[in-house]
Amino acid sequence: MKLRDNRAWYLLLPALAIMGFVGLVPLISVLNFSFHDIFSIDAIHWVGVAWYAEILTGPAFWASLARSLLFSALALGVQVPLGIAVALLLLRTGRGGVLVLPLFALPLVVPWNMIPIMWLSLINPDTGLMGQALAATGIVFDYKFTALHTWILLVAMDTWHWLGLVVILSFAALSAIPQPYYQAAAIDGAGRWAVFRQIELPRIAGALSIVLLLRFVDSLMIYTEAFAINAGGPDGATTFLSLDLGEDIKGFSYGIAAARSMLAFLIVITVVWVFTTLTAARSKTPGPAE
Numbered sequence: 001m002k003l004r005d006n007r008a009w010y011l012l013l014p015a016l017a018i019m020g021f022v023g024l025v026p027l028i029s030v031l032n033f034s035f036h037d038i039f040s041i042d043a044i045h046w047v048g049v050a051w052y053a054e055i056l057t058g059p060a061f062w063a064s065l066a067r068s069l070l071f072s073a074l075a076l077g078v079q080v081p082l083g084i085a086v087a088l089l090l091l092r093t094g095r096g097g098v099l100v101l102p103l104f105a106l107p108l109v110v111p112w113n114m115i116p117i118m119w120l121s122l123i124n125p126d127t128g129l130m131g132q133a134l135a136a137t138g139i140v141f142d143y144k145f146t147a148l149h150t151w152i153l154l155v156a157m158d159t160w161h162w163l164g165l166v167v168i169l170s171f172a173a174l175s176a177i178p179q180p181y182y183q184a185a186a187i188d189g190a191g192r193w194a195v196f197r198q199i200e201l202p203r204i205a206g207a208l209s210i211v212l213l214l215r216f217v218d219s220l221m222i223y224t225e226a227f228a229i230n231a232g233g234p235d236g237a238t239t240f241l242s243l244d245l246g247e248d249i250k251g252f253s254y255g256i257a258a259a260r261s262m263l264a265f266l267i268v269i270t271v272v273w274v275f276t277t278l279t280a281a282r283s284k285t286p287g288p289a290e
Helices: 007-033 050-057 059-090 094-107 113-121 128-134 146-175 179-186 192-220 224-230 239-250 254-284
Strands: 036-040 044-045
Touching: 007 036, 007 254, 036 254, 050 254, 059 094, 059 146, 059 239, 059 254, 094 146, 113 128, 113 146, 113 224, 113 254, 128 146, 146 192, 179 192, 192 254, 224 239, 239 254
Parallel strands: none
Antiparallel strands: 036 044
């Protein structure tokens, strides 16, 4: 019996060492800080799980968690269907779609701190094109004091920033579908929805799973855009988990900030674990014969 040679795994040791240094060491440090009350480097006092108890028993944490989950749900609910629709439209245009596709990647390279500045300038009623258009139609868009308007602005801004990721991955997956699949569907008289549900959606499921995971984790940790737009306002309507963490850090409350970081880390790890478990179970389920 021939033994399997696994020595190629040794090539991963340098990468694992680097990841352990840049990831594991800071994580252990933050975990250690979360059990202490830190006044300065020389004044650190053990408090055990007091910070965790204070956070979890307070209503502010759960309210921020609910707002963060709602924002992630809205972002994914808008960006994923819209990105798939745009990818399908570009695919139908042939070579023209390939030429237009790079335009959707441009927002992905814009720095986070520039995005809210751009959008605030855009909706400015005096100088912004969108602001002037809204003012001309008589629509009052008051994102500073109207929570609904703030949420609309945040979702629109996040969609503009990340829609290209969904479009690019969906377009790549759709482009890989063999033409005989469509020819067989046409012979069977399948409608457009049947083609999408039975042929296209299963083929782009892998790409969509990556998009869903990346976008959920990223949207859950949104900070720069939300803080620059309204700093969690109005009246805390857009105060997410990341903004609570930022306030603790700015207030030099490093112990409770470390505890918040660990709770956020546990939430993300739990979501990733559930997602990978469901994906693995789905991949083991036999699909229809091709």
